[in-house]
Amino acid sequence: MVTPEEALPGRDTPLPVVTDNVVLHHRQVPPFPEGLEVAVVAMGCFWGPERVFWNTPGVWSTSVGYTGGHTRNPTYEEVCSGLTGHTEAVQVVYDPKVVTYKDLLKTFWEGHDPTQGMRQGNDLGTQYRSGLYYLNDTQKAEAEESLKAYQQSLTKAGYGQITTEIAAAGPWYYAEDYHQQYLHKVPNGYCGMGGTGVSCPIGLGVSEG
Template identity: 60%
Template sequence: MLFGSHKNHLPTPDEALPGRPEREFTVPERHTVLGNPLLGPYPEGLEVADFAMGCFWGAERIFWRTDGVWTTLVGYQGGHTPNPSYEEVCSGRTGHTEAVRVVFDPAKISYGSLLKLFWESHDPTQGFRQGNDTGTQYRSAIHTSSPAQQSAAESSRDAYQKVLTSAGHAAITTEILPATDRPFYPAEGYHQQYLDRNINGYCGIGGTGVACPVGVVPAPDGTAK
Protein backbone atom coordinates (compact mmCIF):
# COMPACT_ATOMS: atom_id res chain seq x y z
CA MET A 1 0.00 0.00 0.00
CA LEU A 2 1.45 3.35 -1.03
CA PHE A 3 2.76 5.21 2.04
CA GLY A 4 0.45 2.99 4.11
CA SER A 5 2.07 3.96 7.41
CA HIS A 6 0.86 7.54 6.93
CA LYS A 7 -2.80 6.78 6.35
CA ASN A 8 -3.87 7.11 10.00
CA HIS A 9 -1.72 10.10 10.89
CA LEU A 10 -2.64 13.67 10.03
CA PRO A 11 0.52 15.39 8.81
CA THR A 12 1.59 18.78 10.09
CA PRO A 13 2.23 21.53 7.52
CA ASP A 14 5.94 20.69 7.71
CA GLU A 15 5.29 17.00 7.10
CA ALA A 16 2.86 17.48 4.19
CA LEU A 17 3.80 17.04 0.56
CA PRO A 18 4.72 20.35 -1.12
CA GLY A 19 2.09 20.26 -3.87
CA ARG A 20 2.11 22.78 -6.71
CA PRO A 21 0.87 26.29 -7.55
CA GLU A 22 -1.67 25.10 -10.16
CA ARG A 23 -3.73 21.99 -10.98
CA GLU A 24 -2.03 19.53 -13.31
CA PHE A 25 -5.33 18.28 -14.76
CA THR A 26 -8.52 19.72 -16.20
CA VAL A 27 -11.99 19.56 -14.65
CA PRO A 28 -15.05 18.94 -16.86
CA GLU A 29 -17.10 22.02 -17.63
CA ARG A 30 -20.55 20.68 -16.73
CA HIS A 31 -22.26 18.28 -14.36
CA THR A 32 -23.20 15.05 -16.14
CA VAL A 33 -26.58 14.85 -14.37
CA LEU A 34 -27.63 18.41 -13.56
CA GLY A 35 -26.07 20.02 -16.63
CA ASN A 36 -24.80 23.07 -14.77
CA PRO A 37 -21.17 24.29 -14.57
CA LEU A 38 -18.96 22.60 -11.99
CA LEU A 39 -16.65 25.51 -11.26
CA GLY A 40 -17.57 29.04 -10.18
CA PRO A 41 -18.32 31.81 -10.21
CA TYR A 42 -21.89 30.64 -9.63
CA PRO A 43 -25.11 32.57 -10.32
CA GLU A 44 -26.12 35.24 -7.83
CA GLY A 45 -28.28 34.00 -5.00
CA LEU A 46 -26.76 30.53 -4.78
CA GLU A 47 -24.74 29.37 -1.77
CA VAL A 48 -21.90 26.89 -1.30
CA ALA A 49 -21.65 24.14 1.31
CA ASP A 50 -18.70 21.75 1.67
CA PHE A 51 -19.07 18.30 3.26
CA ALA A 52 -16.78 15.30 3.79
CA MET A 53 -18.40 11.99 4.75
CA GLY A 54 -16.27 9.14 3.42
CA CYS A 55 -15.80 8.13 -0.21
CA PHE A 56 -16.77 11.17 -2.25
CA TRP A 57 -18.32 9.14 -5.07
CA GLY A 58 -21.33 8.10 -3.00
CA ALA A 59 -21.48 11.33 -1.04
CA GLU A 60 -21.76 13.39 -4.22
CA ARG A 61 -24.63 11.27 -5.54
CA ILE A 62 -26.62 11.80 -2.34
CA PHE A 63 -26.48 15.56 -2.83
CA TRP A 64 -27.02 15.78 -6.60
CA ARG A 65 -30.25 13.82 -6.12
CA THR A 66 -31.53 16.45 -3.68
CA ASP A 67 -34.04 19.07 -4.85
CA GLY A 68 -32.64 22.58 -4.65
CA VAL A 69 -29.05 21.54 -5.37
CA TRP A 70 -27.77 23.35 -8.46
CA THR A 71 -24.46 21.55 -8.95
CA THR A 72 -21.99 19.34 -7.10
CA LEU A 73 -18.33 18.50 -7.53
CA VAL A 74 -15.85 16.39 -5.61
CA GLY A 75 -12.46 17.44 -4.39
CA TYR A 76 -9.91 17.53 -1.61
CA GLN A 77 -10.14 19.72 1.47
CA GLY A 78 -8.90 20.14 5.01
CA GLY A 79 -5.21 19.57 4.37
CA HIS A 80 -2.01 21.44 3.66
CA THR A 81 -0.84 20.38 0.17
CA PRO A 82 -1.92 22.82 -2.58
CA ASN A 83 -3.48 21.30 -5.72
CA PRO A 84 -2.95 17.67 -4.72
CA SER A 85 -3.49 14.63 -6.90
CA TYR A 86 -5.64 11.66 -5.90
CA GLU A 87 -2.56 9.52 -5.42
CA GLU A 88 -1.06 12.10 -3.09
CA VAL A 89 -4.25 12.33 -1.02
CA CYS A 90 -4.42 8.53 -0.80
CA SER A 91 -0.85 8.49 0.53
CA GLY A 92 -2.02 10.19 3.71
CA ARG A 93 0.66 12.84 3.31
CA THR A 94 -1.48 15.83 2.31
CA GLY A 95 -3.91 16.02 5.24
CA HIS A 96 -6.90 16.34 2.91
CA THR A 97 -10.19 14.53 3.20
CA GLU A 98 -12.43 13.58 0.26
CA ALA A 99 -15.05 16.33 0.07
CA VAL A 100 -18.15 17.33 -1.89
CA ARG A 101 -18.91 20.92 -2.81
CA VAL A 102 -22.67 21.48 -2.90
CA VAL A 103 -23.96 24.58 -4.66
CA PHE A 104 -27.58 25.13 -3.67
CA ASP A 105 -30.48 27.55 -3.94
CA PRO A 106 -31.45 28.64 -0.40
CA ALA A 107 -34.89 29.61 -1.69
CA LYS A 108 -35.50 25.91 -2.44
CA ILE A 109 -33.52 24.10 0.26
CA SER A 110 -32.05 25.39 3.51
CA TYR A 111 -28.54 24.84 4.78
CA GLY A 112 -30.16 23.17 7.78
CA SER A 113 -31.77 20.58 5.50
CA LEU A 114 -28.38 19.85 3.94
CA LEU A 115 -26.88 19.41 7.40
CA LYS A 116 -29.62 16.93 8.32
CA LEU A 117 -28.89 14.98 5.13
CA PHE A 118 -25.16 15.06 5.91
CA TRP A 119 -25.53 13.69 9.45
CA GLU A 120 -28.00 10.96 8.50
CA SER A 121 -26.09 9.73 5.42
CA HIS A 122 -22.89 8.57 7.15
CA ASP A 123 -21.52 7.60 10.56
CA PRO A 124 -19.84 10.72 11.98
CA THR A 125 -18.33 8.83 14.94
CA GLN A 126 -15.77 6.70 13.10
CA GLY A 127 -12.72 8.97 13.02
CA PHE A 128 -10.28 8.12 10.24
CA ARG A 129 -12.57 5.75 8.40
CA GLN A 130 -16.03 5.27 6.96
CA GLY A 131 -17.24 1.71 6.69
CA ASN A 132 -14.52 -0.40 5.11
CA ASP A 133 -12.62 2.66 3.87
CA THR A 134 -9.82 3.58 6.25
CA GLY A 135 -7.42 6.52 6.34
CA THR A 136 -7.42 10.23 7.10
CA GLN A 137 -8.95 10.99 3.68
CA TYR A 138 -12.23 9.38 4.82
CA ARG A 139 -12.75 11.45 7.97
CA SER A 140 -15.96 13.40 8.48
CA ALA A 141 -15.84 17.17 8.10
CA ILE A 142 -17.90 20.29 7.43
CA HIS A 143 -16.12 23.30 5.94
CA THR A 144 -18.23 26.41 6.33
CA SER A 145 -18.38 29.47 4.09
CA SER A 146 -19.83 31.98 6.59
CA PRO A 147 -20.22 32.58 10.34
CA ALA A 148 -23.89 31.65 9.98
CA GLN A 149 -22.96 28.27 8.49
CA GLN A 150 -20.38 27.72 11.24
CA SER A 151 -22.95 28.39 13.95
CA ALA A 152 -25.59 26.22 12.27
CA ALA A 153 -23.14 23.32 11.80
CA GLU A 154 -22.04 23.44 15.43
CA SER A 155 -25.64 23.63 16.69
CA SER A 156 -26.70 20.68 14.54
CA ARG A 157 -23.69 18.65 15.74
CA ASP A 158 -24.58 19.25 19.37
CA ALA A 159 -28.22 18.33 18.82
CA TYR A 160 -27.33 15.19 16.87
CA GLN A 161 -24.83 14.14 19.51
CA LYS A 162 -27.61 14.04 22.09
CA VAL A 163 -29.72 11.60 20.08
CA LEU A 164 -26.69 9.51 19.09
CA THR A 165 -25.64 9.21 22.72
CA SER A 166 -29.15 8.17 23.69
CA ALA A 167 -28.99 5.49 21.00
CA GLY A 168 -25.68 4.14 22.35
CA HIS A 169 -23.32 5.65 19.78
CA ALA A 170 -19.91 7.17 20.42
CA ALA A 171 -18.85 10.81 20.22
CA ILE A 172 -18.98 12.67 16.91
CA THR A 173 -15.52 13.17 15.40
CA THR A 174 -16.59 15.54 12.61
CA GLU A 175 -14.31 18.53 12.01
CA ILE A 176 -16.14 21.85 11.61
CA LEU A 177 -13.79 24.50 10.19
CA PRO A 178 -14.06 27.63 8.04
CA ALA A 179 -13.42 26.85 4.38
CA THR A 180 -11.22 29.95 4.19
CA ASP A 181 -8.71 28.13 6.38
CA ARG A 182 -8.81 24.97 4.26
CA PRO A 183 -9.27 25.61 0.50
CA PHE A 184 -11.28 23.20 -1.66
CA TYR A 185 -9.28 21.70 -4.54
CA PRO A 186 -11.36 20.02 -7.30
CA ALA A 187 -10.54 16.37 -7.97
CA GLU A 188 -9.63 14.83 -11.31
CA GLY A 189 -12.27 14.62 -14.02
CA TYR A 190 -12.73 10.86 -13.71
CA HIS A 191 -13.94 11.31 -10.12
CA GLN A 192 -16.64 13.87 -10.99
CA GLN A 193 -20.13 12.28 -10.92
CA TYR A 194 -18.37 8.90 -10.88
CA LEU A 195 -21.45 6.90 -9.93
CA ASP A 196 -23.45 8.40 -12.78
CA ARG A 197 -20.97 6.98 -15.26
CA ASN A 198 -20.26 3.79 -13.27
CA ILE A 199 -23.64 2.76 -11.92
CA ASN A 200 -22.24 -0.39 -10.27
CA GLY A 201 -19.31 1.43 -8.71
CA TYR A 202 -18.39 0.88 -5.07
CA CYS A 203 -20.00 3.16 -2.49
CA GLY A 204 -19.18 2.66 1.20
CA ILE A 205 -21.49 5.39 2.51
CA GLY A 206 -23.92 4.33 5.24
CA GLY A 207 -25.65 6.10 8.11
CA THR A 208 -26.21 5.14 11.74
CA GLY A 209 -29.95 4.76 11.31
CA VAL A 210 -30.49 7.50 13.89
CA ALA A 211 -32.52 10.47 12.66
CA CYS A 212 -31.17 13.99 13.09
CA PRO A 213 -33.83 16.05 14.92
CA VAL A 214 -35.94 18.22 12.65
CA GLY A 215 -35.61 21.92 13.38
CA VAL A 216 -32.23 21.74 15.18
CA VAL A 217 -30.68 24.41 13.00
CA PRO A 218 -31.52 28.01 13.93
CA ALA A 219 -32.42 30.43 11.16
CA PRO A 220 -30.81 33.91 11.10
CA ASP A 221 -33.88 35.36 12.85
CA GLY A 222 -33.50 32.89 15.72
CA THR A 223 -36.34 30.57 14.72
CA ALA A 224 -35.81 26.92 13.84
CA LYS A 225 -35.88 25.62 10.33
Protein backbone atom coordinates in the same frame (compact mmCIF):
# COMPACT_ATOMS: atom_id res chain seq x y z
CA MET B 1 -2.52 13.61 10.81
CA VAL B 2 0.40 14.88 8.76
CA THR B 3 1.82 18.25 9.79
CA PRO B 4 2.27 21.16 7.34
CA GLU B 5 6.02 20.60 7.48
CA GLU B 6 5.66 16.90 6.63
CA ALA B 7 3.04 17.34 3.91
CA LEU B 8 3.80 16.90 0.24
CA PRO B 9 4.41 20.25 -1.50
CA GLY B 10 2.02 19.68 -4.41
CA ARG B 11 2.05 21.93 -7.45
CA ASP B 12 0.97 25.35 -8.67
CA THR B 13 -1.15 24.07 -11.57
CA PRO B 14 -4.69 22.86 -10.76
CA LEU B 15 -5.81 19.46 -12.01
CA PRO B 16 -7.90 19.73 -15.19
CA VAL B 17 -11.66 19.38 -14.69
CA VAL B 18 -14.55 19.85 -17.10
CA THR B 19 -16.75 22.89 -16.56
CA ASP B 20 -20.16 21.21 -16.27
CA ASN B 21 -21.67 18.60 -13.96
CA VAL B 22 -22.69 15.75 -16.29
CA VAL B 23 -25.78 14.89 -14.23
CA LEU B 24 -27.27 18.29 -13.46
CA HIS B 25 -25.88 20.01 -16.59
CA HIS B 26 -24.88 23.11 -14.66
CA ARG B 27 -21.45 24.55 -13.95
CA GLN B 28 -19.41 22.75 -11.29
CA VAL B 29 -16.74 25.45 -11.35
CA PRO B 30 -17.27 29.15 -10.56
CA PRO B 31 -18.75 31.54 -11.35
CA PHE B 32 -22.15 30.38 -10.15
CA PRO B 33 -25.42 32.30 -10.70
CA GLU B 34 -26.30 35.05 -8.25
CA GLY B 35 -28.43 33.90 -5.34
CA LEU B 36 -26.93 30.43 -5.06
CA GLU B 37 -24.85 29.36 -2.06
CA VAL B 38 -22.11 26.78 -1.49
CA ALA B 39 -21.67 24.11 1.18
CA VAL B 40 -18.62 21.85 1.63
CA VAL B 41 -18.99 18.51 3.39
CA ALA B 42 -16.93 15.34 3.87
CA MET B 43 -18.55 11.97 4.56
CA GLY B 44 -15.89 9.41 3.67
CA CYS B 45 -15.32 8.31 0.06
CA PHE B 46 -16.79 11.15 -1.99
CA TRP B 47 -18.48 9.14 -4.75
CA GLY B 48 -21.58 8.14 -2.78
CA PRO B 49 -22.11 11.46 -0.98
CA GLU B 50 -21.98 13.37 -4.26
CA ARG B 51 -24.77 11.19 -5.64
CA VAL B 52 -26.88 11.81 -2.54
CA PHE B 53 -26.56 15.57 -2.98
CA TRP B 54 -27.09 15.71 -6.75
CA ASN B 55 -30.39 13.89 -6.06
CA THR B 56 -31.40 16.45 -3.42
CA PRO B 57 -34.08 18.92 -4.61
CA GLY B 58 -32.73 22.46 -4.64
CA VAL B 59 -29.15 21.42 -5.31
CA TRP B 60 -27.99 23.17 -8.49
CA SER B 61 -24.62 21.47 -8.94
CA THR B 62 -22.08 19.26 -7.18
CA SER B 63 -18.42 18.40 -7.49
CA VAL B 64 -15.89 16.33 -5.59
CA GLY B 65 -12.49 17.43 -4.41
CA TYR B 66 -10.00 17.75 -1.62
CA THR B 67 -9.98 20.15 1.31
CA GLY B 68 -8.79 20.54 4.89
CA GLY B 69 -5.15 19.80 4.19
CA HIS B 70 -1.83 21.39 3.26
CA THR B 71 -0.73 20.19 -0.19
CA ARG B 72 -1.43 22.50 -3.14
CA ASN B 73 -3.46 20.94 -5.96
CA PRO B 74 -3.00 17.36 -4.76
CA THR B 75 -3.66 14.26 -6.85
CA TYR B 76 -5.90 11.41 -5.71
CA GLU B 77 -2.87 9.20 -5.14
CA GLU B 78 -1.23 11.85 -2.99
CA VAL B 79 -4.37 12.33 -0.89
CA CYS B 80 -4.68 8.57 -0.41
CA SER B 81 -1.08 8.43 0.82
CA GLY B 82 -2.12 10.37 3.92
CA LEU B 83 0.67 12.87 3.24
CA THR B 84 -1.48 15.85 2.21
CA GLY B 85 -3.81 16.26 5.19
CA HIS B 86 -6.83 16.58 2.90
CA THR B 87 -10.13 14.78 3.18
CA GLU B 88 -12.32 13.69 0.28
CA ALA B 89 -15.19 16.17 0.12
CA VAL B 90 -18.22 17.32 -1.86
CA GLN B 91 -18.90 20.91 -2.90
CA VAL B 92 -22.65 21.50 -3.05
CA VAL B 93 -24.04 24.51 -4.93
CA TYR B 94 -27.65 25.05 -3.88
CA ASP B 95 -30.60 27.40 -4.04
CA PRO B 96 -31.37 28.50 -0.45
CA LYS B 97 -34.91 29.39 -1.47
CA VAL B 98 -35.54 25.69 -2.18
CA VAL B 99 -33.22 23.84 0.21
CA THR B 100 -31.60 25.40 3.28
CA TYR B 101 -28.18 24.77 4.76
CA LYS B 102 -29.95 23.14 7.70
CA ASP B 103 -31.65 20.75 5.29
CA LEU B 104 -28.27 19.85 3.84
CA LEU B 105 -26.89 19.30 7.35
CA LYS B 106 -29.66 16.79 8.05
CA THR B 107 -28.72 14.91 4.89
CA PHE B 108 -25.07 15.08 5.91
CA TRP B 109 -25.54 13.68 9.41
CA GLU B 110 -27.95 10.91 8.42
CA GLY B 111 -25.90 9.85 5.40
CA HIS B 112 -22.86 8.51 7.26
CA ASP B 113 -21.56 7.54 10.69
CA PRO B 114 -19.81 10.64 12.10
CA THR B 115 -18.38 8.79 15.13
CA GLN B 116 -15.71 6.75 13.34
CA GLY B 117 -12.75 9.11 13.40
CA MET B 118 -10.31 8.65 10.53
CA ARG B 119 -12.45 6.14 8.70
CA GLN B 120 -15.84 5.43 7.22
CA GLY B 121 -16.81 1.77 7.18
CA ASN B 122 -14.06 -0.24 5.51
CA ASP B 123 -12.35 2.91 4.23
CA LEU B 124 -9.51 3.76 6.61
CA GLY B 125 -7.32 6.87 6.53
CA THR B 126 -7.29 10.58 7.25
CA GLN B 127 -8.80 11.23 3.79
CA TYR B 128 -12.04 9.56 4.91
CA ARG B 129 -12.70 11.68 7.99
CA SER B 130 -16.02 13.42 8.50
CA GLY B 131 -16.01 17.19 8.10
CA LEU B 132 -18.12 20.33 7.75
CA TYR B 133 -16.27 23.29 6.25
CA TYR B 134 -18.20 26.51 6.71
CA LEU B 135 -18.01 29.52 4.41
CA ASN B 136 -19.56 32.10 6.75
CA ASP B 137 -20.56 32.66 10.36
CA THR B 138 -24.14 31.50 9.80
CA GLN B 139 -22.99 28.15 8.44
CA LYS B 140 -20.57 27.82 11.36
CA ALA B 141 -23.30 28.42 13.94
CA GLU B 142 -25.77 26.08 12.25
CA ALA B 143 -23.14 23.35 11.86
CA GLU B 144 -22.17 23.54 15.53
CA GLU B 145 -25.82 23.58 16.64
CA SER B 146 -26.64 20.58 14.47
CA LEU B 147 -23.69 18.63 15.90
CA LYS B 148 -24.98 19.18 19.44
CA ALA B 149 -28.47 18.11 18.45
CA TYR B 150 -27.34 15.00 16.62
CA GLN B 151 -24.95 14.03 19.40
CA GLN B 152 -27.89 13.83 21.78
CA SER B 153 -29.75 11.55 19.38
CA LEU B 154 -26.70 9.36 18.82
CA THR B 155 -25.97 9.11 22.55
CA LYS B 156 -29.52 7.94 23.20
CA ALA B 157 -29.05 5.31 20.49
CA GLY B 158 -25.83 4.04 22.08
CA TYR B 159 -23.27 5.64 19.78
CA GLY B 160 -20.08 7.37 20.90
CA GLN B 161 -18.84 10.89 20.41
CA ILE B 162 -19.04 12.63 17.06
CA THR B 163 -15.58 13.11 15.56
CA THR B 164 -16.65 15.42 12.71
CA GLU B 165 -14.22 18.23 12.00
CA ILE B 166 -15.94 21.63 11.86
CA ALA B 167 -13.60 24.24 10.43
CA ALA B 168 -13.49 27.27 8.18
CA ALA B 169 -13.37 26.27 4.53
CA GLY B 170 -9.87 26.50 3.11
CA PRO B 171 -8.79 26.14 -0.51
CA TRP B 172 -10.97 23.82 -2.60
CA TYR B 173 -9.06 21.56 -4.98
CA TYR B 174 -11.12 19.76 -7.61
CA ALA B 175 -10.52 16.04 -7.89
CA GLU B 176 -9.59 14.47 -11.21
CA ASP B 177 -12.33 14.47 -13.85
CA TYR B 178 -12.94 10.73 -13.64
CA HIS B 179 -14.02 11.17 -10.00
CA GLN B 180 -16.61 13.82 -10.87
CA GLN B 181 -20.13 12.28 -10.82
CA TYR B 182 -18.40 8.89 -10.68
CA LEU B 183 -21.47 6.84 -9.80
CA HIS B 184 -23.30 8.28 -12.81
CA LYS B 185 -20.45 7.25 -15.09
CA VAL B 186 -20.05 3.88 -13.31
CA PRO B 187 -23.55 3.05 -11.93
CA ASN B 188 -22.39 -0.18 -10.28
CA GLY B 189 -19.27 1.42 -8.83
CA TYR B 190 -18.19 1.19 -5.22
CA CYS B 191 -20.21 3.06 -2.62
CA GLY B 192 -19.23 2.59 1.00
CA MET B 193 -21.81 4.94 2.50
CA GLY B 194 -23.64 3.77 5.59
CA GLY B 195 -25.57 5.87 8.07
CA THR B 196 -26.39 5.07 11.67
CA GLY B 197 -30.14 4.89 11.12
CA VAL B 198 -30.55 7.63 13.72
CA SER B 199 -32.72 10.55 12.62
CA CYS B 200 -31.20 14.01 12.93
CA PRO B 201 -33.51 16.45 14.77
CA ILE B 202 -32.60 19.50 12.67
CA GLY B 203 -35.00 22.33 13.39
CA LEU B 204 -36.30 20.76 16.60
CA GLY B 205 -33.81 22.49 18.87
CA VAL B 206 -31.36 21.03 21.34
CA SER B 207 -32.75 19.78 24.63
CA GLU B 208 -30.96 20.56 27.84
CA GLY B 209 -28.92 17.96 29.67
